[in-house]
Amino acid sequence: MDKRSVKLVVISDFTCPWCFIGHQELLKAIAQCANLPVVFDLEYRPFVLHQTLPTDGLDKDEWHAKRFGREKWQQAKQIVLAKGEEANIQFSFGGPICVTLQAHRLMAKAYDIGGSSQQLKLTTLIFRAYCEEEQDISRDDVLADLAVQAEMMSKEKALAFLATDECLAKTQHQIAEARSKGVTGVPFTIIDGKWAVSGGQTAPVFVKIFSKLAQCSDSPPSQAGTPLPVAAAA
Known part of the structure; x- marks a missing residue:
């Protein structure tokens, strides 16, 4: 049986x-659909939630406490921790919150190098570095180490790439x-x-x-999917 490609x-x-959390749930869903006549082409694209953060970042826990109020932030953390455990994520709220443009630029390079599979390796590593390991993912040396772990390129090549403006215009666009x-707001899946x-x-x-998509090709997959112009995914 021919398989339909789903972007x-x-x-x-x-x-x-x-x-x-959404990343983990999506991967779980894809794994559960292994027997369906569909194959998935997965691409991660950038969004910067906090564009005005200083380049050297701020304390993650304190920044959220000031933004939301300490009591509300403590409540939110408990919700995130519980949902994270269900998704096999051990969230930690130490370390810096930082501008993620460099990380997204490296993600764009990963897609150029090895498409979905290469980008997926790097995506998971960057999420774990920031959300679990309290690393500063705005630092070139941290990102270069993650590129090595993802078997994407050597540390020297990663540092050389991060020192340029390659993929910057694409990422900003x-x-x-x-x-x-x-x-x-994110995550947002097209x-x-x-x-x-x-x-x-x-x-x-x-x-x-995905089960609906496997059955038909020209009608909305479910009420969870909102119609979107094709140009939005171009």
Whole structure:
């Protein structure tokens, strides 16, 4: 049986815990759909939630406490920790919150080098570095080490790439394009350039959508998918 190719574009930011949870849930759903007549082309595209942070970052826990109020932030942390455990994530709230443009630029390079599979390796490593290991993912040396772990390139080549402006225009264009299409929060998943799924959905939601897609090709996959102009995924 011929398999239908399904293009998934996931717009996310590494500083967003719900993006990491959504990432894990999406991968779980894809694994659960192994027997369906579909194959997935997964691409992660950038979004920068906190564009005005200083280049050297701020204390993650203190920044959130000041932004939301300490009591609300403590409540939010408990929710994130519980949801994280369900998704096999051990969230930690130490370390710096930082601008993620360099990390997204490295992600763009990963896609250019090895497509979905290469980018996927790096995506998971960067999420774990920031959300679990309290690393500063704005630092070139940290990102270069992650590129090595992802078997993407040597540390020397990664540092050389990060010292240039390669992929910067592309990354900035994709961020601006997402905002121009009305994306204000992440994660935001675009399916086949036609439907959008907003927020960190659970694996069963994605499985339901993918099962529908396996059965038909020209109707909305489920009520969870909102119609979206094809140009939004271009």
